[in-house]
Amino acid sequence: MDVLDGAAVRQWCRLAAEALGRTRAEIDALNVFPVPDGDTGTNLHLTVLAAAEAAEALPGDAGAADTWRALAQGALLGARGNSGVILSQVFRGLAEIMGRPGIRVDAEVFAEALEYASVLARNAVEHPVEGTILSVLQEASTATGTNDGLSGAARAAAAGARQSLRKTTGQLDVLARSGVVDAGAAGLCVVLEALAAVITEEFPERYEVPARTHGEPAVREEPETTGPGYEVMYLLDAPDDAIPDLRESLDGLGDSLVVVGGDGLWNIHVHVDDAGAAIEAGLAAGRPHRIRVTYLHMITEDQPHAPHVGRAVVAVTAADGLAAIFEGCGARVVRRASGTVPPMAVLAEAILAAGDEVAVLPNEPEVLALAEAAAERARDAGARIAVVPTKASVQGLAALAVHDPLRRFADDVIAMTRAAGATRFGHLEVAVEEAFTSVGLCQPGDVLGLIDGDVAMIGSDLAEVARQCVDRMLSAGGELVTLIAGAHAPEGLAAALEDHLRDVRPDVEVGVYDGAQELYPLLIGVE
Numbered sequence: 001m002d003v004l005d006g007a008a009v010r011q012w013c014r015l016a017a018e019a020l021g022r023t024r025a026e027i028d029a030l031n032v033f034p035v036p037d038g039d040t041g042t043n044l045h046l047t048v049l050a051a052a053e054a055a056e057a058l059p060g061d062a063g064a065a066d067t068w069r070a071l072a073q074g075a076l077l078g079a080r081g082n083s084g085v086i087l088s089q090v091f092r093g094l095a096e097i098m099g100r101p102g103i104r105v106d107a108e109v110f111a112e113a114l115e116y117a118s119v120l121a122r123n124a125v126e127h128p129v130e131g132t133i134l135s136v137l138q139e140a141s142t143a144t145g146t147n148d149g150l151s152g153a154a155r156a157a158a159a160g161a162r163q164s165l166r167k168t169t170g171q172l173d174v175l176a177r178s179g180v181v182d183a184g185a186a187g188l189c190v191v192l193e194a195l196a197a198v199i200t201e202e203f204p205e206r207y208e209v210p211a212r213t214h215g216e217p218a219v220r221e222e223p224e225t226t227g228p229g230y231e232v233m234y235l236l237d238a239p240d241d242a243i244p245d246l247r248e249s250l251d252g253l254g255d256s257l258v259v260v261g262g263d264g265l266w267n268i269h270v271h272v273d274d275a276g277a278a279i280e281a282g283l284a285a286g287r288p289h290r291i292r293v294t295y296l297h298m299i300t301e302d303q304p305h306a307p308h309v310g311r312a313v314v315a316v317t318a319a320d321g322l323a324a325i326f327e328g329c330g331a332r333v334v335r336r337a338s339g340t341v342p343p344m345a346v347l348a349e350a351i352l353a354a355g356d357e358v359a360v361l362p363n364e365p366e367v368l369a370l371a372e373a374a375a376e377r378a379r380d381a382g383a384r385i386a387v388v389p390t391k392a393s394v395q396g397l398a399a400l401a402v403h404d405p406l407r408r409f410a411d412d413v414i415a416m417t418r419a420a421g422a423t424r425f426g427h428l429e430v431a432v433e434e435a436f437t438s439v440g441l442c443q444p445g446d447v448l449g450l451i452d453g454d455v456a457m458i459g460s461d462l463a464e465v466a467r468q469c470v471d472r473m474l475s476a477g478g479e480l481v482t483l484i485a486g487a488h489a490p491e492g493l494a495a496a497l498e499d500h501l502r503d504v505r506p507d508v509e510v511g512v513y514d515g516a517q518e519l520y521p522l523l524i525g526v527e
Contacts, residue, residue: 004064004098004105004110004150004198004199005063005064006058006061006062006063006064006066006067008198008199009055009064009067009068009071010052010055010056010058010067011198012194012195012198013048013051013052013055013056013071014052014056015194015197015198015203016048016052016190016191016194016195017045017048017049017051017052019190019191019193019194019207020041020044020045020048020049020187020190020191021045021049021376022206022207023041023187023190023207023209024041024042024044024045024376024377025041025377026041026186026209027040027041027044027183027186027187027190027209028040028041028042028183028377029041030180030181030182030183030186030209030210031183032174032175032178032180032183033129033132033172033174033175033182033183034082034129034227034255034256034271039081039343039344039345039373040081040082040083040183040184040187041183041187042080042344042373042376042377043080043081043082043083043084044080044081044083044084044087044184044187044191045373046078046080046084046369046373047075047078047079047080047081047084047085047087047088048075048087048191049078050074050075050077050078050079051071051072051074051075051078051088051091052071052074053074053078054070054071054073054074054075054077054078055067055070055071055074057070058070064098064099064105065099065100065101065102067099068094068095068098068099069095069099071091071095072088072091072092072094072095072096072099075087075088075091075092076088076091076092076260076261076265076267077235077267077290079233079260079267079269080233081231081233081269082184082231082256082258082269083133083183083184083187085124085233085258085260085267085269086121086124086125086133086134086184086258086260087133087184087187087188087191088260088267089117089120089121089124089258089260090117090118090120090121090137090188091117092117092120092260092261092262093113093116093117093118093119093120093121094113094114094116094117096113096116097109097112097113097116097117098110098113105150106149106150107144107145107147107148107149107150107152107153110144110150110153110154110157111141111144111145111153114137114140114141114144114157115141115144117137117141118134118137118138118140118141121133121134121137122134122138124258124259124260125257125258126247126250126251126257126258126259127251127255127257129172130171130172131167131168131169131170131171131172131175131182132168132172132182132184132185133182133184133185133187133188135164135167135168135171135185136161136164136165136168136182136185136188136189137161137188138164139160139161139163139164140157140158140160140161140164140188140192141157141160142160143156143157143159143160143161143163144156144157144160150199151196151199151200154192154195154196154199154200155196155200157192157195157196158189158192158193158195158196161185161188161189161192161193162189162193164185165181165182165185165186165189165210166181166210168181168182168185169181180210181210186209186210189207190207190209193207194207227255227271227296228254228255228256228271228272228273228296229272229273229296230271230272230273230274230275230278230293230294230296230340231256231269231270231271231292231293231294231296232268232269232270232271232272232275232278232279232291232292232293233267233268233269233290233291233292233293233294234267234268234279234282234288234289234290234291234292235265235266235267235268235288235289235290236261236265236266236267236268236282236285236286236287236288236289237264237265237266237286237287237289238264238266238282238285238286238287239264239286240262240263240264242285242286243259243266243285245285246259246268246281246282246284246285247259249281249284250268250270250272250278250281253270253272253273253274253277253278253281254270254271254272254273254278255270255271256269256270256271257269257270257271258270266286268282268288271296275293275340279291279293292340292341292366293337293339293340293341294340294341294342294343296343311355311356311357311358311405311409311412312331312332312354312355312357312358312359313330313331313332313354313358313359313360313361313400313403314331314332314333314334314347314350314351314354314358314359314360314361315331315332315333315334315360315361315363315396315400316333316334316335316336316342316347316360316361316362316363316364316367316371317333317334317335317336317363317393317396318335318336318337318338318339318340318517318518319338319486319487319515319516319517319518320516321484321487321513321514321515321516321517322393322484322515322516322517323335325397325484325513325515326361326396326397326400329397329400329401329403330400330403331361331400332350332354334346334347334350336367338517338518338519339519341364341366341367341370342367342370344370344373344374344377347370347371347374348374348375348377348378351374351375351378351383351385352378352383355383356383356384357383357384357385357409358378358383358384358385358386359385359386359387359388359399359403359412359413359416360374360375360385360386360387360388361388361390361396361399361400362387362389362390362391362396363390363391363392363393363395363396364391364392365391365453368387368389368391371387372387375387384409386409386413388413388416388417388420389417389420390420391425391453392423392425392427392523392525393484393515393517393523394423394425394482394484394523394524394525395420395421395423395425395525396420397482397525398419398420398422398423398482398525398527399416399417399419399420400416401419402415402416402418402419403415403416419527422527423525423526423527424451424452424473424476424478424525424526425451425452425453425523425524425525426449426450426451426452426456426469426470426473426523426524426525426526427450427520427522427523427524428447428448428449428450428462428465428466428469428520428521428522428524429447429448429450429519429520429521430445430446430447430448430521431443431444431445431446431447431448432444437455437458438454438455438456439455439456439457439458440458442455442458445460446458446459446460447459447460447461447462447465448465449465449466449468449469449472450469451469451472451473456469456472457469457472462489462490462493462521462522463490463493463496463497466493466497466522466524467497467500469524470497470500470501470524470526471504473524473526474505474508474526478508478526478527479507479508479509479527480508480509480510480511480525480526480527481501481508481509481510481511481524481525481526481527482510482511482513482523482524482525482526482527483497483498483510483511483512483513483522483523483524484512484513484514484515484517484522484523484524484525485512485513485514485515485521485522486515486516486517486518486519486520486521486522486523487516487517487518488518488521489521489522490521493521493522494512494522495512497522498510498512
């Protein structure tokens, strides 16, 4: 082909996403730096998948400039984890050089783009470390020749990256002790090899991920779990001149700081002990959104869990009361800290330990994508896994209510999915700051009634907003209302609402539970 037009760029994104999808479990197994959380391959796959989907959303005749711009933006918005954020900056660097309007990408332009991407990526990391994706990208850039045309340059870059990957074990002590190469760098090699395959039209049967390195110990040493306790990521709308102060603030809070983006939109990644302080630093700089907080260290029992053979349901929740309800209905519960998602490795392990056929109930929109990725990892071990797309705990309880382990697995999953989809969900929360909503301006202390994730009403009294919320949800019909009181709900809130429904809708069955959730005084489900 020896050309890199819009169609070729889209093909590269598709191929790289597919290749990372096939190799991510192997890359995850290498992951010991900066945190041994076993999700680097998954994070890289999700990042490239976001880039590919953004490029695919363009019209079929979109040119190279538009395609490069879309994939770079898609990667920025969809970047996951430390390596994913760095890779999104690599895409940005490639796009800014090879996506210039009217440019013909030849060997010289390709070499310039890789060198620029290397500089951008390294500058995005507050404290660059050798033996990582950064050093491999730099050596790939250096190896790129310009004498054999674009195809030769792409082959040389991929080969240079692969050669540099083997060196990473000796460049970083934690890699040497574990006898592995760097996981992020291994993923970069797959991405560059996919790019070379598209340019040269020489497609490998499989993309190699080193299982072990020359001279590694016979038994891999598991690294100690140390360092800050939380990974904090968010997108940030902020002026470019606010970023230096933000970087300084975040650098003082923790480590693994990566800041990528530009032109007013940034992706922030940092490991800290005080997640709230990291988010507050973002608020001081601009408007953080899509905030994700993940607990990095999980206390586990000394003995591994023996796999349970059979059908099982795994539910994710943050609250003690909800955990007890799910367990009482027969589910195995994975706990998460309030406002966070569970670690990928912990969720995948729980799924694998649950049984041969497992239905997963994420119960939060933020957990859904993570559950899909964890399920993919568990499927690689041979289990049959299905993620029921529950976006709220009340949907998870509705799904669990129709669960029947005697049915065929596929039929059971369909029944659970239908039950969840037929359940409208709502909740009350108290505003902590002034904000514009879909129904107007709210002030701190206002009570918000949300239905299916959107603010539907604003009031000053919890009981009154609860009545309005339930009445609105029942206006479209319903036979069963589930009320789950939170840890800070006023005494008698759910009981008063039950009395109200008995008066106005005596045909409706009402179930009242104590969920003990921290953030929401009341959860509401209508089936």
